[in-house]
Amino acid sequence: YVAFMFLCFLFYGALYGRLRVRRRADYVVVLGSGLIGGTTVPPLLAGRLDRARKEHARLSRRGRRPVLLTSGGQGPDEKLPESHAMADYLVTQGFPADLIEREDRSTTTDENLTFSKALMEKANPDYRCVIVTNNYHVFRAAVTARRTGVRGHVIGAPTASYFWPSAMIREFVALLVAYRRTNAAIFLLVLLSGLFIWWLGWPSTGAVALAGQ
Template identity: 50%
Template sequence: MVLLALAIICALVYVVLRRRDRRMLRNGVLLLATLFFAVLGVTELAMVRFPAIEVVVVGAILLFPVGIVVLAGFLIANGVRMFRREGRSLGNMLSLIVGVVLVVVTVVLVLLLRSGSTVGEAALLLLLAVAGYVGIVFLVFLLYAVVYGRVAKPREADVVVVLGSGLRHGEVTPLLRSRLDKGLEVWRHSTAQGRAAVMIPSGGQGSDEPRPEGTAMAEYLVAQGVPESAVLPETRSRNTDENLRFSREVQQAAGVTGTVVVATSNYHVMRAAMLARSLGSPAEVVGARTARYYVPSAFLREFVAVVAAHRIAHAVALAVVVAVWAWIAVIALT
């Protein structure tokens, strides 16, 4: 009952904090804690009433390493597919890299476990501490990114910002088109409700692009029926942070006020929402569907970017985790 009580407390705090601001990743921490304590609590009660379930629980624990190997295989296969379809780049090969790392870590863990030496056991505990921390942080990010993108999505706005994602031969790519179509969905619903909504396609000109992304995006929107007077392109930005900042400048220069919704890809919603909050913008973010094969590397890329943006906090937290595990190791090995 204690575990279920903890789950209820975490759930209540999650609801309160989420109502204050949906865009904070700490909501994900509370959501994961709620699920963790709820699963443990229900399992505990079930084992008391049905002792045979203990066999299932033990079997699930023993199959966990198999699950890691299966996940590694999936990521490696996905990485090879990304390489073939999207080309050789660090971002496109992240799933392949993580899959190989998982295999290497699993092999190292097995070797350390079989070593039987004190040094090997200490190294095993250290590796488990680091891997466990990274795994939990990723679960928090992935879980809340999915929840944020799917639950209570905003459908109306006075300003719809669409984030750029690169052009191909100066034209809108399928990935960028999906973002524009998601923005159009919000804009059309808003105008149908009587709002004089405007759209801000946001994206500058990359070194390999013949024109700014915002210009090509604006052409697409007009071709889809948006009046030219309602399209305010932003053509200076080079990254998501600048997309949001420069789009707000365009909005302010045009004297447009009201609710702001940002349209991007589904894997990008969490980081875009966090950046919007850090800039003091009240904007919420909606995500467009992305090709399935593209999602694993894209989510990993977003995770790396979020961790890098808060690297000092994560470094301190990881140092504390390692210190605690080291203390436990000293006690266990003495």
């Protein structure tokens, strides 16, 4: 069961990651991922921000100027909220400061999307958004966005090849935990079905053995 679910996870994750964003977007939301030394944007997060800038430029060419929303609170080992460091990075790359908004309370993906949703809905109840994360995180972020009611599509930034396998396993485990009751119920059903089938076949196996004697 676990192997089958992992294969489904890989397949649907790859399929979703190839979908193209065709709708309008009022916001480009970038999910935080931790800071180096409590202040510095790491390469993983810089990749997300660079992908967000490219997506913002693409949407702007269509005649819109979406707001770029950086999402991330302050961890216990960080000297400032991730969203502030992310905004500072964007400004140093030449991105207009007046098009950046910060969500600085979240500490998990669920909170990233829940708190960002509240900000977007307050400004524009009919909003649409593009959510940017790393490619290994796209599928879980999309599942979380659907669960929290965020109206948007998730796109991914490239991830170093050496980091991708372990990150994908971690994402799969996180999804199993998020739906642990459903998975536990299905796993138990599969187990009981197997035991029932084995029980049905056991008497006939014993009869054949006796007949052989």
